[in-house]
Amino acid sequence: MTKKYVYLFKEADGKNKALFGGKGANLAEMTKLGMPVPEGFTITTEACTKYYEDGKKISQEIIDQIFDALAKVEKQAGKKFGDPDNPFLVSVRSGARASMPGMMDTILNLGLTDISVQGLAKLTDNPRFAYDCYRRFIQMYSDVVTGLGKSYFEEIIDEMKEERGVKLDTELTAEDLKELIAKFKALYLEKTGVEFPQDPKQQLIGAVEAVFKSWENPRAIVYRRMNDIPSSWGTAVNVQSMVFGNMGETSGTGVAFTRDPATGERRLYGEYLMNAQGEDVVAGIRTPQSIDHLKEINPEVYRQFVEISTRLEKYFKDMQDMEFTIERGKLYMLQTRNGKRTAHAAIRIACELVEEGLITEEEALLKVDPKQLDELLHPQFDAKELKKAKPIAQGLAASPGAACGKIAFTADEAVQRSERGEAVVLVRLETSPEDIEGMAVAKGILTARGGRTSHAAVVARGMGRCCVAGCSDLIINEKEKTVIIKGVKYTSDDYLSLDGSTGYIYAGEIPTVAAEISGYFEKIMEWANKYRRLKVRTNADTPQDAKQARDYGAEGIGLCRTEHMFFAEDRIAAVREMIVARTLEQREKALAKLLPMQRDDFIAIYEAMGDYPVTIRFLDPPLHEFVPHKKEEIDALAKEMGMASEELENIIEGLKEFNPMLGHRGCRLSITYPEIAAMQTKAVIEAAIIRNQRGANVKPEIMIPLVGDVKELKYVKDVVVETAEQVMELHGTKVDYTVGTMIEIPRAALTADEIAKEADFFSFGTNDLTQMTYGFSRDDAGKFLNDYYDKKIFEFDPFQKVDQEGVGKLMKIGVQLGRQTKKELKCGICGEHGGDPSTVEFCHEIGLDYVSCSPFRVPIAILAAAQAAIQQK
């Protein structure tokens, strides 16, 4: 028995979107609900997959099934494809499982030929209408099936309108259109070398293949990558009897939502155009009218539409986005789907559907896309002002939000000018750890180099600061303090406006509006907290970040990077002294300077976090990142250290590494210089003692980075414990601290049973774990990953979403082996991935205790954690 690839709408299973696509499934549902849906059939997604498996060929089997289904629909309609008297016409539409912009959308009026167009003219007694349909069909078909650009045809139309001295298409007569058709066909022949197909069946198969092909066009691939849609899904094709909205003034076509997609307000919202086909509504040549207006034009159709839309919303339990056509006063439903909406609308609709008793809280939570919440958490451009602006360039949308300020070319400049109350955006070739302070005070950050995981992007996201990265159109002259963008020079006096959500850069000032958290948002968070099992912590290095995250619902700090504290102007000198010290004595002297600073940092962070747990990671980056590289800075440091500049230069040179990512960093530093770990332990414990004396109950979690072997952990832990005991004895008090480790090296995951013997907790550092498991550095991968996406080797960015097959397998092994040794071992994640919804779901599945992410992603993680818990039930 052969497989069934083609189903009539009434045969299809409306619940099976995987097979019939969203559009096909919903057409089947509407058909079953007895709604006025033009007859038709769906070619399944499996046919699409087979098309690619067969080397981009539609098999005879599928063609036969298409023509079988066609025959049945013809019979029902009492018309025939290509019939000179009563021609059967169809629309052909793509329909993937998820709505996918970028793919071929629609071909209307398919079935028209030189002969059948006459039948249509006769039948409708409207030759102008018939020829208009035909010329539209030729245009659309040429465009999507043969790739013959629309502009060729537009030119011909424009020429004719000029000849005739008319302005609108509608002013052309039937005879004009006939002439136009002849010219179109001639163009088609000239450009493609063959006649425009006069066999409707050939047209149909051509259109079906065009839909299949559009699944793999570049825009569709990019969209899938951005939205985690696997290419294996394929698209379905829907073939449907044509109904005509352009049969005169009693006909029309339109789109409508059951609720306002911008605000979520519960009211029918949409627009329509009489005497028009779908494309006219979108084209914007004629201004469509509000759906409310239909009530006056045709109250019966309006009543019927309201009834249908109400039924559909109740049936699908969600806001619907519907397409309809009125043919000579009769309403037809062409499509319905859950409507896209803004984040604001999404949370309002979800909450109100619960209030209306239509859905449960759990269902409401599943209706909100966690990623969308991002919109609610950053300042945005004033929408009206934005409409007037035109971007001057585009970079990578590296950290969301909008920013506007005058250009600062160095971090120092940014600090000074913002201290004077100026709003600045920091524009750099690329940023480095030394720029941290400048980044913190800037409204936004713009870089010429680096990807979404560059230093600028990662730090900006952590800070919730808007960032556009890797804009190659920038030519920056730091010395002269100018940046040239596409030939135009901008200076420190010029404003730039950045949109970190789109990557657009605008010249001049666009006002921004602050993020606003409405009551619905709170309610959604409240529900999410009720249903989730995973705890959500934050990655925060400053009291400001910690406070922000708590406001957003974080239940502790999962990653406090101590090194970020080292770059502050008042500390870097001592840090450098420590690094270039030649003797233990020199190093301890420098560390003694750092101790009170670190202690104060921790006091402030503990305070911001209340009694929530704080995980403090010990010094991690290669020391080379801290040392000066400019001659004058080196000279100054050498003087301070009492050594010759040449000697210091040698020391700095000696710190250079071939592969710093794989170099002397993490716990390796503490093994070489245990005194660093000792100083940090002192700061952690003393700060806790001070807070606890003030009535707090701080339980610090000390986290040792980059452990690959249990003996590394043991060695550093011994230093920590010994120091902590000394400090506690000295102060005659106890602090309830724990010592755990990052699991960020493959070997740590593979030997987690051993490592768990020495670790009180595990925290998966998925940034480094991803780098090492894949064997590429994120600083360098940008150079070749685009080829990987283009060639469909990667379908998503493994630095944004955890690769579950590889990296995730190591995580699973790590959790399993770790808990084999310690049944209740606390496990979390603190990589950038911790705020990615699909990763949060994965973390839930493998049994982690918490995820930790940047403050601005906390609400996203909370919602994703709730969704994971609900879905797992």
Add this chain to the structure above:
Amino acid sequence: MTKKYVYLFKEADGKNKALFGGKGANLAEMTKLGMPVPEGFTITTEACTKYYEDGKKISQEIIDQIFDALAKVEKQAGKKFGDPDNPFLVSVRSGARASMPGMMDTILNLGLTDISVQGLAKLTDNPRFAYDCYRRFIQMYSDVVTGLGKSYFEEIIDEMKEERGVKLDTELTAEDLKELIAKFKALYLEKTGVEFPQDPKQQLIGAVEAVFKSWENPRAIVYRRMNDIPSSWGTAVNVQSMVFGNMGETSGTGVAFTRDPATGERRLYGEYLMNAQGEDVVAGIRTPQSIDHLKEINPEVYRQFVEISTRLEKYFKDMQDMEFTIERGKLYMLQTRNGKRTAHAAIRIACELVEEGLITEEEALLKVDPKQLDELLHPQFDAKELKKAKPIAQGLAASPGAACGKIAFTADEAVQRSERGEAVVLVRLETSPEDIEGMAVAKGILTARGGRTSHAAVVARGMGRCCVAGCSDLIINEKEKTVIIKGVKYTSDDYLSLDGSTGYIYAGEIPTVAAEISGYFEKIMEWANKYRRLKVRTNADTPQDAKQARDYGAEGIGLCRTEHMFFAEDRIAAVREMIVARTLEQREKALAKLLPMQRDDFIAIYEAMGDYPVTIRFLDPPLHEFVPHKKEEIDALAKEMGMASEELENIIEGLKEFNPMLGHRGCRLSITYPEIAAMQTKAVIEAAIIRNQRGANVKPEIMIPLVGDVKELKYVKDVVVETAEQVMELHGTKVDYTVGTMIEIPRAALTADEIAKEADFFSFGTNDLTQMTYGFSRDDAGKFLNDYYDKKIFEFDPFQKVDQEGVGKLMKIGVQLGRQTKKELKCGICGEHGGDPSTVEFCHEIGLDYVSCSPFRVPIAILAAAQAAIQQK
């Protein structure tokens, strides 16, 4: 019941070396065989482990057991510790499971005090002897128990000899010695603050603790690391009744081997000294006599000793190394063990023991240490000449063998001068791929920087070229062509001699002797081939290496690195053109130049390998390694390419990477530039066609490097297959080729089931796999790994021996998942580890099909493979 930590020799289990150490076990065996062994007892290795567990404290429990055993031995001897009339004296010796230089060896005469020394004098009627024993004991005890250096005591002796006007110690009288003892004791008090212990029991516990402590002294740690001995083993301590070889002219002491340890010849071999204690034999002040001479002195003792040594060899089935003492004409056996021997002796003895019917072939194979074979495969210094030479500096023993030649400071110079027939050693700060040709013609390589896995070391080992690396005493001035070593300047006219097995550097010419493969060696290899299951291939990039490896028994090439072929002077230009090409056209033009060269390379390599399989790895290193960095070279290339120098500089700059190890290399290159893979495929297949037309039957194996995801492999494989099919069709013939992959990225091992779907074979690239699994680069790890060894975090170098817990676990996962998909999937290893015996054993255990290693390690791998198979039975 408490644990037994102390056993009399007659109680101990002579088979249990783990518990009693080698020395203790063999004393037990000899005691049971009824041989004349002085009574005593062994403190087990578990007591040593417990000592460390208890925080370096000997528990009361163990002390009690020691004194219990002591009492029994005293009783048997009829003497008492510290007895003023008949004092009991003992020796205390360490004895680990494996013989371990670097640990405390022996304390003799323990039990002597100011009082008991008088008893000994009376009893032996020989005061001079008694006081001599006592002063020796004070010296030894002070040295090993309190760390008071021997030189202090030597000074006092020298002073006294001067005062007395005598030359030899033996010329000092009993009274002199008494005075000496008083001075020694005064010194002891002065330096340690306490009196020399007068309680023999306190002496004994002090000595036992000194043995335990010596287990962790630096020399012992280094030795263990070099020999893969875990620190958890611990050492045993043997306490034995003293017998005296210094009781006059009928007493003596000596050591002997049952066969000649240098040549393996079957004859009693050894030396002895009358009227002496053990240390005198070693000290070299008096010249010992050959063991044969004993026959004349005391025929009965000689006969008895020959009988015992024959019995011992038959009993232990191996050449014995024995210590004995004659006390007033009576023979005592103090120790026996399997003797250390040269590689030459090892293979001769193993073969002859089989001929003598004492052992089987399998047992013979287990008696040869595979690592030792290395000695047989490289030129060595003439031993007589070497004795006269004194090293001027020492570097790392990076690649074994000896070399002698005049200094060449650049690769070019080395090539030119060696073409003129000069023998040169290449002296460089460090080597880079551009130095390959120079390294190939040099007799040896000496570098100032880099470790055992630096470029120089890895390449030199691959070539079987002697290399001393990382000698920090070198101050090289390449421009002036001088090198200063510890203040002495050497020029191009000076000879240096290098010993790659010890790391020693000698000034001047030391003649070398070529490697000689004797008949025994062939026989051992023949037996090894008979018993092993693992195939052994070689890593070879040139026909010379391939031929060398075949001579040594290799059964194919497991890794042919194509990039090494790219550095030759006549090719690098075309390679660079390919790299900096801006268009596909330019790149293909450059590739077309390379094609015939690569094809010729492969033809020659196939020819050298006969019909054995050849695995060719496609281009792997980051492209940056190939491009010029000097201004004039850049200008020349720019001219050739028809571009501005600035543009070329930009391209070169753009190739730089933060972490090249994790950058754009391996299959990632072929994904960006599929035309490179296509060119290499053409060369591989065309070469095979040409060889096959000449009657060969070449089956090339194409290996894709650095695969982390099956889709990467699939993409490159598709290019390979398509190209291969085209080439074969063009020539109207077929080549039986396969396409496999390196498993060198953790993710590849973790997803091996998927990767196996596209791979005909797996080859574990354990160099990169180790780097990524541990998360450190071998170029940088040198900086901190010494701290790791010092702090006992690592006990071996994971780049020399596969880390079985982490990297090995990934290998196991890889093999298991791969064979889950393809039951018969061929799996091998081609990292540097492939020639390491413990790794070979591991590869056997996890079911690999072959190991591949550098040509000079092929015999080692063959023997190790046989041992693994025999041991697994």
